[in-house]
Amino acid sequence: MKNIKVLGTGCANCKTTLKLIDDVAKAKGLEVALEKVEDIAAIMGYGVMSTPGVVIDGKVVHAGGVPDRRKIEGWLE
Numbered sequence: 569m570k571n572i573k574v575l576g577t578g579c580a581n582c583k584t585t586l587k588l589i590d591d592v593a594k595a596k597g598l599e600v601a602l603e604k605v606e607d608i609a610a611i612m613g614y615g616v617m618s619t620p621g622v623v624i625d626g627k628v629v630h631a632g633g634v635p636d637r638r639k640i641e642g643w644l645e
Contacts, residue, residue, distance in 0.1 A: 569601055570598075570624055571624070571625050572589060572601065572603070572624050573602075573605050573622070574586045574602070574604050574605065574620055575605045575610075575614060575620060575621035575622070575623065576604075576605075576606065576611070576619035576620040576621065577606050577608070577611075577619065578606055579619065579620070581619070581620050581634050582604070582619055582620040585620040585622065586602065586604055586620075588635070588640060589602060589622070589640055592637060592640045592641055592644060593644060596641070598644055600644070605623075616628060616631045618631050618633075620632075620634065622643075624643055629643055
């Protein structure tokens with residue numbers, strides 16, 4: 569199971585990213601541990617300066633803007 573964190577303070581793009589990742593995981597029949605991180609210090613700890621950020625298994629894979637569905641599918645393979 570992948571541990572996925574969406575980093576962001578609650579903006580629309582962050583919420584969209586969280587839902588998109590959840591939708592893609594469900595469509596693929598994958599179980600993921602999905603977490604929303606809104607604490608600024610925690611976000612900065614990952615070195616992410618623009619949100620939303622996406623962290624998978626401790627590694628930053630995306631920062632800034634909503635990732636497209638194909639990109640998310642690649643992360644979950």
